Amino acid sequence: MQVYADNAATTKMSRLAIDAMLPYFDTVYGNPSSLHTPGQEAKEALEDARARMAKCLGCEAREIYFTSGGSEADNQAIISAARYGAQKNKKHIISTAFEHHAVLHTLNKLEKEGYEITLLDVKTNHNITAQQVKDAIREDTCLVTCVYGNNEIGSLLPIAEIGAVCKEAGVPFHTDGVQAVGHVAIDVKAQNIDMLSLSAHKFHGPMGIGALYVRRGFPLTNLIEGGAQERGKRAGTENLPAIMGMVAALEDACQHMEENNKKVTYLRDKLIAGLSQIPHCARNGDAEHCLPGIVSFCFEGIEGESLLLLLDAKGIAASSGSACTSGSLDPSHVLLAIGRVHDVAHGSLRLSLSHYNTEEEIDHILTAVPEVVSLLRNMSPVWRDLQTGVREYIL
Numbered sequence: 001m002q003v004y005a006d007n008a009a010t011t012k013m014s015r016l017a018i019d020a021m022l023p024y025f026d027t028v029y030g031n032p033s034s035l036h037t038p039g040q041e042a043k044e045a046l047e048d049a050r051a052r053m054a055k056c057l058g059c060e061a062r063e064i065y066f067t068s069g070g071s072e073a074d075n076q077a078i079i080s081a082a083r084y085g086a087q088k089n090k091k092h093i094i095s096t097a098f099e100h101h102a103v104l105h106t107l108n109k110l111e112k113e114g115y116e117i118t119l120l121d122v123k124t125n126h127n128i129t130a131q132q133v134k135d136a137i138r139e140d141t142c143l144v145t146c147v148y149g150n151n152e153i154g155s156l157l158p159i160a161e162i163g164a165v166c167k168e169a170g171v172p173f174h175t176d177g178v179q180a181v182g183h184v185a186i187d188v189k190a191q192n193i194d195m196l197s198l199s200a201h202k203f204h205g206p207m208g209i210g211a212l213y214v215r216r217g218f219p220l221t222n223l224i225e226g227g228a229q230e231r232g233k234r235a236g237t238e239n240l241p242a243i244m245g246m247v248a249a250l251e252d253a254c255q256h257m258e259e260n261n262k263k264v265t266y267l268r269d270k271l272i273a274g275l276s277q278i279p280h281c282a283r284n285g286d287a288e289h290c291l292p293g294i295v296s297f298c299f300e301g302i303e304g305e306s307l308l309l310l311l312d313a314k315g316i317a318a319s320s321g322s323a324c325t326s327g328s329l330d331p332s333h334v335l336l337a338i339g340r341v342h343d344v345a346h347g348s349l350r351l352s353l354s355h356y357n358t359e360e361e362i363d364h365i366l367t368a369v370p371e372v373v374s375l376l377r378n379m380s381p382v383w384r385d386l387q388t389g390v391r392e393y394i395l
């Protein structure tokens with residue numbers, strides 16, 4: 001049995017999204033910037049897609065900027081707020097310790113340029129509170145940026161509360177909504193979000209396309225110079241087939257959100273209940289406020305990488321932390337941020353589900369994971385030391 005349980009890394013495209021793209025390769029293939037009829041047909045489709053996306057997010061069409069994906073949107077949002085802040089001598093940015101690298105590495109770059117970065121602690125409930133944000137805001141704060149739903153452990157942040165705090169303080173608020181868009185209900189106006197990043201391949205759309213919602217009037221800095229596309233803020237001929245696929249996938253996800261989530265949370269809860277039976281394990285993430293599809297555990301005495309390879313041999317595609325983190329020897333910064341010590345953080349497993357998963361697949365995972373964990377523990381000198389009392393259990 002083949003089980004794809006790595007939907008936080010990327011998702012299978014829906015048939016609907018693929019079909020929505022096809023006409024834009026060979027039928028409506030004009031350049032939206034061209035004045036002739038084929039160009040204008042493409043332009044019309046582009047603007048229709050923008051309006052449909054805006055409707056899904058609760059904003060105006062002119063507040064949507066198409067990008068190459070979530071990483072670009074995160075970079076552009078943060079750089080824009082930083083440049084705007086600098087004009088007013090405000091160079092303090094608030095974020096969290098468990099951001100995606102697209103945010104963290106952008107903040108690291110700004111820190112080297114003289115910005116001061118406050119990363120909020122995420123040890124309590126594996127989440128942050130709006131109060132933490134409020135307490136961290138200063139006179140010179142030019143941006144609060146935090147992930148909407150964490151991609152490694154699934155914690156869902158109190159976005160509306162943080163939005164209210166930022167609005168009251170007059171500080172721009174950006175959220176990396178890449179894991180949340182299409183999975184939880186979002187209304188950027190009601191939640192006081194000034195900027196939101198999204199990426200199509202996390203909700204069954206194509207890779208390499210995303211968007212940044214920017215509240216009207218907020219001064220955007222462009223990262224790419226060239227033509228006047230995207231109201232002069234993002235040069236380059238628009239990827240129209242991908243945009244059409246993205247919007248079709250987004251509408252589909254928003255229309256079926258309730259039924260999809262019902263299915264996914266049922267599967268997730270079964271998975272959590274089963275994995276919790278394994279001795280000396282701990283679940284990662286905010287158990288109360290979490291994305292529907294992400295399950296993360298640490299198992300003491302094993303290596304996440306070996307676990308992944310053995311699960312792969314059993315047909316299960318999973319992850320140990322983010323796709324960018326696996327492959328390096330350092331444990332995930334997210335697991336360290338929630339307070340897992342190095343040894344425990346190394347034994348992590350992330351299973352991320354979608355509505356394409358089935359109960360039979362969950363049963364297969366629940367048979368395979370305990371087998372593989374036992375196998376690895378029986379080969380592990382660390383586990384022997386734990387069992388003989390030479391070392392003390394942490395979990």
Ligand SMILES: *Cc1c(COP(=O)(O)O)cnc(C)c1O
Pocket residue numbers: 008009068069070071072074100102147149150151176177178179199200202208209210
């Ligand atoms: C996947 C992901 C990104 C990056 O999006 P890309 O479209 O792959 O660049 C950013 N933030 C989060 C939370 C993600 O899960």
